[in-house]
Structure formats: structure tokens, C-alpha cells
Amino acid sequence: MIRQIIHKEILENLLSFRFVLSLVLIILLFAVSGFVFVGKYKQRSSDYWEKTNENLAGLSEQSSRLYKLAFYEQSVWRKPKPLSLCCEGFEKTLPNCFTFDVFSADLPEIKGRSNFTLSRFSSIDWVFIVSMILSFLALVFTYDSLSGEKQDGTLRQILANTIPRHQVLLGKYLGVVITIGIPMFLGLLVSLIIVVASNAAVLSGLDWLKILAIILLSFLYLSVFILLGMFVSSRTSQPANSMVILLLLWVVFVILIPSFGRIISEISGKAPDPAQLERKLAEISTEIWSNTERFGERAGNASGNLSWPGNNPPARARLRNASANAHNKARQDYHNKMLAQAFTGRNLTCISPTVIYQRASEIVAGTGINRIVSLHRQIKEYQAVLRQYILSKDAEDPLSLHLLFPEEYLVGAWRAISHNPVDFDTVPKFREQDIGLTKSLGLAVWDIGLLVLFNLVFFAATFVSFLRYDVR
Amino acid sequence: MIWKIAKKEFLLNLMTFKFAVGTILSIVLICVFVPILAKAYQERLKVYNENVAYNQRELGKVTVYKNITPTVYKPPPVLAVFSEGLEKQLGNSATIQYDEVPEISGSAANHYLSIFSIFDASLIFKIVISVLALLVAYDAVSGERERGTLRLTLSNTAARYQVLLGKMLAGLMVLIVPITISFILGLIILLFFPMVELTGSDWIRIGFMFLASVVFVAAMYNLGLLFSSLARRSATSLVLGLFLWIIFAVVIPNGSAYLATQVVPVESEDRINEQLVSLQREASREAARELERSGKSFMSGHSERSDAPGGGFGHGYVRSGSEAFIHNQQVKYSINVPVEIKYADRYAQVEDGYLRSLFEQTRLAGNISRASPITLYENVMSALAGTDMVSFRQFIDVVREYRKDIIEYIRSRTDNFTSLSFFTPCTKEELKTRPKGDTAEPLELSDLPRFVYQPDIVSTLGRVVPDLAFLMLGNVLFFALAFVAFLRYDVR
Numbered sequence: 001m002i003r004q005i006i007h008k009e010i011l012e013n014l015l016s017f018r019f020v021l022s023l024v025l026i027i028l029l030f031a032v033s034g035f036v037f038v039g040k041y042k043q044r045s046s047d048y049w050e051k052t053n054e055n056l057a058g059l060s061e062q063s064s065r066l067y068k069l070a071f072y073e074q075s076v077w078r079k080p081k082p083l084s085l086c087c088e089g090f091e092k093t094l095p096n097c098f099t100f101d102v103f104s105a106d107l108p109e110i111k112g113r114s115n116f117t118l119s120r121f122s123s124i125d126w127v128f129i130v131s132m133i134l135s136f137l138a139l140v141f142t143y144d145s146l147s148g149e150k151q152d153g154t155l156r157q158i159l160a161n162t163i164p165r166h167q168v169l170l171g172k173y174l175g176v177v178i179t180i181g182i183p184m185f186l187g188l189l190v191s192l193i194i195v196v197a198s199n200a201a202v203l204s205g206l207d208w209l210k211i212l213a214i215i216l217l218s219f220l221y222l223s224v225f226i227l228l229g230m231f232v233s234s235r236t237s238q239p240a241n242s243m244v245i246l247l248l249l250w251v252v253f254v255i256l257i258p259s260f261g262r263i264i265s266e267i268s269g270k271a272p273d274p275a276q277l278e279r280k281l282a283e284i285s286t287e288i289w290s291n292t293e294r295f296g297e298r299a300g301n302a303s304g305n306l307s308w309p310g311n312n313p314p315a316r317a318r319l320r321n322a323s324a325n326a327h328n329k330a331r332q333d334y335h336n337k338m339l340a341q342a343f344t345g346r347n348l349t350c351i352s353p354t355v356i357y358q359r360a361s362e363i364v365a366g367t368g369i370n371r372i373v374s375l376h377r378q379i380k381e382y383q384a385v386l387r388q389y390i391l392s393k394d395a396e397d398p399l400s401l402h403l404l405f406p407e408e409y410l411v412g413a414w415r416a417i418s419h420n421p422v423d424f425d426t427v428p429k430f431r432e433q434d435i436g437l438t439k440s441l442g443l444a445v446w447d448i449g450l451l452v453l454f455n456l457v458f459f460a461a462t463f464v465s466f467l468r469y470d471v472r
Numbered sequence: 473m474i475w476k477i478a479k480k481e482f483l484l485n486l487m488t489f490k491f492a493v494g495t496i497l498s499i500v501l502i503c504v505f506v507p508i509l510a511k512a513y514q515e516r517l518k519v520y521n522e523n524v525a526y527n528q529r530e531l532g533k534v535t536v537y538k539n540i541t542p543t544v545y546k547p548p549p550v551l552a553v554f555s556e557g558l559e560k561q562l563g564n565s566a567t568i569q570y571d572e573v574p575e576i577s578g579s580a581a582n583h584y585l586s587i588f589s590i591f592d593a594s595l596i597f598k599i600v601i602s603v604l605a606l607l608v609a610y611d612a613v614s615g616e617r618e619r620g621t622l623r624l625t626l627s628n629t630a631a632r633y634q635v636l637l638g639k640m641l642a643g644l645m646v647l648i649v650p651i652t653i654s655f656i657l658g659l660i661i662l663l664f665f666p667m668v669e670l671t672g673s674d675w676i677r678i679g680f681m682f683l684a685s686v687v688f689v690a691a692m693y694n695l696g697l698l699f700s701s702l703a704r705r706s707a708t709s710l711v712l713g714l715f716l717w718i719i720f721a722v723v724i725p726n727g728s729a730y731l732a733t734q735v736v737p738v739e740s741e742d743r744i745n746e747q748l749v750s751l752q753r754e755a756s757r758e759a760a761r762e763l764e765r766s767g768k769s770f771m772s773g774h775s776e777r778s779d780a781p782g783g784g785f786g787h788g789y790v791r792s793g794s795e796a797f798i799h800n801q802q803v804k805y806s807i808n809v810p811v812e813i814k815y816a817d818r819y820a821q822v823e824d825g826y827l828r829s830l831f832e833q834t835r836l837a838g839n840i841s842r843a844s845p846i847t848l849y850e851n852v853m854s855a856l857a858g859t860d861m862v863s864f865r866q867f868i869d870v871v872r873e874y875r876k877d878i879i880e881y882i883r884s885r886t887d888n889f890t891s892l893s894f895f896t897p898c899t900k901e902e903l904k905t906r907p908k909g910d911t912a913e914p915l916e917l918s919d920l921p922r923f924v925y926q927p928d929i930v931s932t933l934g935r936v937v938p939d940l941a942f943l944m945l946g947n948v949l950f951f952a953l954a955f956v957a958f959l960r961y962d963v964r
Contacts, residue, residue, distance in 0.1 A: 017711060018711045018715075021711065022715075090586055110578065115733070116562065116577070116578030117831060117861055118830075118833065119561070119834075120589060121730060124730055132718075133723075140711060140714060144707070239707070241490070244490040247603050248603070256501070256599075259588055259590060262588035266515060266585075267508055267512050267515060271519075272581075273519050274580040275519075290781075338584050339584055341584070341585065345588055346587070369587055372584075
């Protein structure tokens with residue numbers, strides 16, 4: 001019996017005007033997303049490799065003298081990911097360039113081809129299409145699923161049969177899921193065919209698994225809206241009224257709440273201000289340089305000539321390192337504050353399934369703000385590795401003073417760190433590590449759980465409400 | 473007759489469920505949004521005041537003319553509560569330096585917040601009330617046909633144009649209700665905040681915002697009316713209207729920017745940086761030539777110096793130095809500073825060229841997105857709020873003029889950058905004898921030009937009018953089409 005209802009629902013939907021419209025719109029959007037991804041990915045990859053090779057070439061030049069390695073300012077760029085096809089995670093407005101040497105790292109920046117004058121817009125990736133357009137269509141398909149049939153009088157006839165109500169409900173639910181699934185599936189296929197055929201990005205086996213995970217997430221997300229639509233439909237007696245309520249709910253959940261995040265984090269009054277950071281850094285410098293004697297005698301004086309009696313290399317090194325550490329700490333605090341602001345905003349807006357879905361997909365695809373955080377952490381680790389490498393190589397040189405501190409001129413002139421060449425192959429190089437599928441699913445488990453919870457709540461609500469529905 | 477129909481429609485609509493839900497939602501949203509937005513404005517104003525006060529303090533500490541490098545800030549516009557525009561995306565400060573012309577730049581504030589979309593009170597109008605307009609309009613014609621009342625109306629002596637005009641007027645009157653309530657409520661809440669002060673020009677802007685909101689919502693209503701007179705069944709007109717709405721609200725604003733980045737790709741900053749480097753080399757060559765031409769020369773000898781901190785804006789100043797050092801500094805500044813000022817303009821030209829390519833892309837995106845009334849409305853609102861691109865460019869233009877004033881001031885005070893006071897507060901005698909730890913008196917800068925930035929209402933209205941005209945044109949067009957469709961409508 002339930003199969004018959006599903007069958008009827010699908011046929012009815014497929015023949016409807018809204019289905020044709022949504023099919024065209026969705027396939028068009030997915031095709032656009034595929035084409036644009038291909039163009040952008042090629043461009044970004046070539047930019048990325050150019051910058052990365054430039055950086056490596058610079059690093060290899062420095063390996064002729066060990067101490068130079070420490071002072072070389074490396075720029076690591078964010079590597080374009082094939083999975084940004086599914087979920088770009090607002091990466092174009094997030095920092096893409098990390099500049100650092102062994103001692104300190106600048107705050108991550110946005111560089112390269114980006115147009116800051118363009119007003120903020122979402123990339124048309126899969127997640128965008130699903131979260132904005134398909135969720136809307138889910139409501140368009142369900143707003144009259146119960147109240148519409150009641151109005152037409154067909155619901156009475158169905159229930160006059162021997163079929164129990166829960167089967168009707170389940171049949172309708174599955175019917176809509178499949179109807180929504182058809183344009184989505186076709187769209188995904190079109191988009192994937194464009195990407196695979198263009199040969200722009202190579203999708204590995206793991207990537208395919210992740211794509212599958214994102215598709216499953218999308219179904220979970222759309223199912224929330226389908227159930228919401230059916231719930232509201234079962235609470236109202238007129239389809240027009242259920243459409244009104246659903247539209248306004250959609251606006252609140254999909255548009256208003258997700259944009260709430262920013263303002264919530266701004267009114268907290270703890271917004272970090274770049275001008276304040278500058279002032280703080282200047283204060284630290286003044287404080288350290290006016291109390292140089294704290295680090296040892298004559299720490300404030302230095303001359304490139306090591307034999308000058310005014311020099312006190314260990315004190316100088318302590319002073320410089322202390323200054324760099326204090327600056328690093330101030331910058332790190334500032335950066336943490338910025339991140340905390342963004343994460344607070346996001347966590348507080350998690351009452352919207354759209355935010356949850358976006359976040360979960362970002363984690364699975366390995367893009368978005370979490371990736372920036374992980375990149376930043378990896379760079380910190382890499383700095384430590386490189387520093388360790390320089391120190392261990394330096395220990396082999398008896399001529400060196402074994403003092404590593406951020407003042408290139410003095411380190412070079414004093415031979416505070418060895419001047420010997422090193423084999424470039426042994427120099428550690430930065431390589432971004434992706435999070436594995438199991439780990440990322442582990443991170444996304446909360447979000448998946450929340451989406452499932454939304455589904456269960458709405459399903460239960462629909463069920464109860466339909467059991468008491470007056471079909472006359 | 474028109475009036476009678478309009479009155480009947482108006483009363484009917486007022487009693488509907490959709491009107492009640494839509495109006496209540498917009499009132500609730502205004503009550504939630506505006507206090508939050510006003511609080512955010514308060515925070516921004518606090519930071520702005522802090523920064524301005526800091527600058528004022530530092531200006532009082534300046535001991536040498538070289539150190540006059542104040543940072544000027546664009547005051548946060550209070551009307552950003554209604555339309556955020558680019559307010560949080562673009563930099564709102566610029567530092568005045570003789571060797572650098574300020575440029576429009578991206579905001580230095582938290583990049584990570586870009587994961588959230590724009591949030592302002594106009595969201596309520598462009599999303600909630602525009603949906604409401606479609607909901608009110610979708611069954612105006614097709615719904616009456618379904619119920620059979622349209623036949624009855626037309627069997628009367630009422631002409632078709634009267635019926636449609638009446639419906640249009642009624643829709644307008646109905647929709648003005650939530651718009652007016654939202655505006656008045658929003659303004660009352662806003663004025664509750666002690667930091668908020670609205671000037672006369674602000675009120676003119678608010679008036680235009682109200683007008684724009686009404687015109688925009690009317691356009692959406694006329695669109696709904698068009699679909700209603702095209703479709704036989706009201707469900708069809710609803711679905712059609714909603715599809716177009718989602719295209720207007722979501723697809724076009726995002727897609728246009730996306731498309732523009734593909735059609736006119738911007739070049740990488742690297743090329744600009746190369747040009748700047750070569751210009752820098754040219755500048756140093758020119759400085760050398762100037763030195764030759766002037767007949768001055770550097771003095772050899774011990775160039776000992778000692779600097780003192782606390783010369784304003786985090787810079788130090790020369791407190792003592794050997795004769796050779798002082799002479800060389802004097803020669804260096806008198807030759808280099810004019811060259812640097814000249815080259816600052818040339819750097820700015822290069823950077824302006826790059827920025828122009830960005831603006832080109834932005835303009836294309838803007839023009840594509842004008843296909844959507846929602847974007848047109850956004851443009852009008854952000855221009856009125858003073859948060860659009862042009863406002864920021866005007867700010868930078870004012871800052872550039874101010875920089876010229878400051879340079880002129882320093883030039884006149886330091887005898888074309890040749891006097892000692894450009895880099896040291898001490899006289900030649902004092903430079904030799906001044907004891908350690910002695911601090912200099914700050915400069916008397918009471919006649920330093922002040923920075924004044926006043927957004928210009930006339931140019932704002934100049935920007936607003938074309939987009940507003942487009943919206944009105946959309947109104948006329950949609951209504952005309954609806955009229956044609958209704959004339960041929962089969963009322964059975």
C-alpha cells in the first residue's frame with residue numbers, strides 16, 4: 001500500500017508545473033557551478049603552484065648559509081581543493097596567505113586576485129544550491145501535501161481505504177524525498193560530469209567518499225525542510241496559509257538566523273581592533289627597549305664587530321627573543337580573539353539547520369574556517385620543526401655562538417648561527433595535512449546528530465499532528 | 473468605482489492571515505534587530521571616538537614636523553543600521569604620510585567574520601515584506617476567479633482597468649501599513665539610544681529610504697499581480713511568483729558577482745608590486761640627480777646620533793648628533809622629501825590603475841544585478857545610508873585633499889623641508905649640549921588644518937535617483953504587463 005502512495009505522489013509531482021520549473025532551475029545552477037568551478041580551479045591551481053615554487057626557490061637559495069634559513073620570510077598559500085566544488089566554505093573572503101619566518105608569523109592575510117570592493121556574495125557551490133534553493137523547493141513541494149489534498153477532498157477518500165495514517169504520512173514523505181532527489185541527483189551528475197570531463201581536478205577515492213558523505217548530509221538537511229513543510233501543512237486547513245507560515249519560517253531559518261552571527265559577536269564589545277593591536281605592539285617595544293638592562297648588561301648596545309667591548313651577545317639574544325615572544329603573544333591573542341568571535345557567532349546561530357549543514361559540509365570537505373585554523377596551527381608546528389632543524393645543524397658547527405635570535409644583521413656578523421651550507425633536501429618543508437575522512441566525520445558527528453534530531457522532532461510532530469488531523 | 477474596489481480589497485486583505493503573520497513578524501524582527509544594530513553602532517562609535525582621541529593625544533606630543541602622521545577615521549554612519557552596505561568590508565581609516573597617498577582598502581578588521589552574511593534592518597523589507605507583497609498579490613486575480621467573485625464584479629459596470637487599478641491601490645495601501653509601522657518603530661527604538669543623533673540630512677535620507685521601500689514593495693506587488701493575471705489557478709501564480717522571488721533574492725545577487733569575476737578577471741597584485749619596485753628605483757635615482765643639481769653635498773666625518781622616544785605617533789626624534797650627521801640629515805630631507813612627495817603621487821597612479829580594474833569588475837557585477845529589484849533597492853538603501861562604494865571613495869578623496877593641506881602646512885613651517893625643526897626640536901647649539909633624559913617641548917600645532925568629513929547629501933541623491941527611477945520603471949512595466957494580461961483574462 002505504501003508503495004502505491006509513493007508511486008502516486010511521485011507521479012503527481014513529476015507532472016506538476018513546479019517540478020518542471022525546479023528541474024530547469026536546479027540543473028542550470030549545478031551546471032553553472034560546475035563550469036565556474038573548473039575555470040576558477042585551474043586559475044587558482046596555477047597561481048598556487050607559481051607562488052609555492054617561488055617560495056621553495058627562495059628557501060633553497062637560503063640553504064647556502066644555515067642562518068639565512070631562519071630569516072627567510074616564507075609565504076604559504078592556501079592550496080585550492082577539488083572539494084570546494086561541493087563546499088567552498090567562504091574561502092574567497094578568508095585569509096589565503098600565511099607569511100612567517102622562524103621567529104614570528106604575521107596575521108593571515110588575503111592576497112592575490114581578490115576584489116575587496118565587490119559586495120559579499122556566496123559562491124554557487126553545491127552547499128549553496130542545496131541550502132538556499134533546494135530547501136526552498138522542499139517547502140514548495142510540501143506546503144499543500146496534506147492541506148491541499150484535504151481541500152481537494154482526496155485525503156478523505158484515501159483514508160476511507162484500509163490504509164493507516166502513518167503509512168499515508170510515510171508514503172508522502174518518501175514521495176517528496178524522491179521528487180526532490182531527482183533534480184538534485186541530475187544536477188549533481190551534470191556538475192560532476194563537467195568537472196571530470198574537463199580534467200581540471202583529479203578526484204581521489206577519498207574525495208569520492210567525501211562527496212558521498214556530503215550528498216547524504218544534503219539529504220538529511222532537505223529532509224528537515226520536507227518534514228517541516230508536512231508538519232505545517234498538517235497544522236493548517238488551507239494550503240495558502242501553510243505557504244505563508246512556511247515562507248516566513250524559511251526566511252527566518254535560512255536567511256535571518258545565519259546572518260545573525262556577525263552582529264552577535266560584534267555587540268559583545270570585545271571585538272578586536274587592529275589599531276589597538278598596533279598600539280599594543282608599540283607599547284611592548286617601548287617597554288622592552290626602555291628596560292634593556294633586565295636582559296643582561298649592555299643588552300641595548302650592539303655593534304656588528306664582535307670584538308667591540310660594548311657587545312654582550314647572550315644578553316642581546318635574550319632581549320631580541322623576549323621582544324619577539326611578546327609580540328608573538330600579542331598577535332596570537334589578537335588572532336585567537338578574532339577566531340573566538342567568529343566561532344561564537346557560528347555556535348550561537350546553530351539553531352538554524354542551514355548553519356549546521358554548512359558547518360558539517362565544510363568539515364567533511366576540509367574547507368572553510370576550520371581549515372584556516374588548522375593551517376595556522378600546522379604553520380606554528382612547522383616553525384618549531386624548522387627551528388629545531390636549524391639548532392641541531394648549528395650544534396655541529398664549532399665556530400658558531402649557538403645563539404638564535406631575530407636580528408639578521410647581528411646573527412650574520414657575529415656568526416651567532418653557523419654560516420655553513422646545508423643540503424636543501426634535508427631542510428624541512430611545509431606541507432599541508434588534510435584531515436582524514438574518519439576524523440572529519442568524528443568532528444561533524446555533533447552536526448549530524450543535530451540534523452538527525454531536527455528530523456526526528458519534526459517527524460514526531462508531523463505524526464502526532466496528522467493523527468489528530470481533521471480530514472473533512 | 474476604483475476607490476470602492478480599492479477599499480473593499482484593502483479591508484479584505486487586512487483581515488487575512490498572511491497579512492497578520494507578515495506584519496507581526498516584521499514588527500517582532502524590528503524590535504529584535506534595531507536594538508542589536510544600535511548597540512553594534514554604539515560599539516563602533518566607541519572605537520571610533522577612542523581612535524580619534526588617541527590621535528588627538530598623539531598630535532599633542534609631536535615634537536618635530538616629520539612626525540605629523542595622524543590617522544583619520546571615517547565616522548560610522550548611524551544609518552548603517554538600515555543598510556550595512558560595504559561598511560564592514562572596506563577600511564574606514566587612512567594614515568596621512570608625506571610619502572604615501574592614501575588608497576581605498578579592504579577592512580583590516582576581523583576577516584573571519586566574512587563567513588556571516590550582511591545583517592541590517594533593510595533585510596526585513598527586502599526579504600520579509602517583499603515576500604508578503606507577493607503573498608498579498610498572488611491570488612488577487614486568479615483567486616477571485618477561483619472563488620467566482622471576479623465574474624460578479626465584472627458583471628457590474630466596473631471597467632477592467634478600474635478593477636486592476638483598484639487592486640493595485642489596495643495592495644499598496646495594505647503594504648504601506650507594515651512598512652510604516654516598521655519604520656516608525658525602528659526609529660523610535662533607535663532614538664532611545666543616547667549616542668544616536670539624527671541630523672536634518674539624516675531625516676531627508678530616512679524619508680528617501682521610506683520612499684524607496686514603498687516603491688520597491690510596490691514593484692514586488694505589481695509583479696505578483698502580473699503573475700496572478702497570467703495564471704488561471706492561484707497556486708500556479710504563487711509558485712511562479714516564488715520562483716522569480718528566489719531568483720531575485722538569491723540567484724541574481726550572488727550569481728552576478730560570481731559571473732563578473734569570471735567575465736572580467738582581476739589581475740594579480742604582483743604586477744603592481746613590480747611596477748612599484750621599479751618606480752622606487754627611479755625615485756632614488758631622481759633623488760641623486762636632484763642632489764647634484766642643488767649643489768649641496770654630504771659632509772664626511774663621524775655620524776653619531778642619539779634619538780629620543782615619544783615624538784608623537786610612536787616615532788622618535790633626533791636629540792643630539794655630531795655636526796656631520798645633522799648636516800647630512802638636513803641635506804637628505806631637503807632633497808628627498810620633495811622627491812618622495814612627487815613619487816607618492818606616481819605610486820598612487822599605479823595603484824589607482826589597479827583599483828580601477830577592481831572597480832570595473834564591481835561595476836559589471838552591479839549592472840548585471842540590476843536585473844533584480846531587490847538589488848536595486850539595496851543599492852538605493854546603501855547609498856542613502858552612506859555605506860556604498862562611492863561614499864568610501866569620497867572619503868578617500870577628502871583624505872587626499874587633507875594630506876595635501878598637511879604637506880603644505882609642513883612645507884611652509886619648515887622652509888621647504890630644509891629647517892632643523894623637520895626632524896629635531898633642538899637648535900644647533902642644543903644638539904651638542906643637550907643632556908641625556910631631557911625631553912623636548914611639543915610643537916605648537918593649533919593652526920594645523922583639521923580633518924572634516926561631511927557626507928554630501930546632494931551627490932547621494934544623485935546616486936539614488938537612477939536606481940529609484942529604475943524601480944519605478946519596473947513598477948510601471950509590471951503593471952502595464954499585468955494590465956495587458958488582465959484585459960485578455962478569461963474570468964470564467
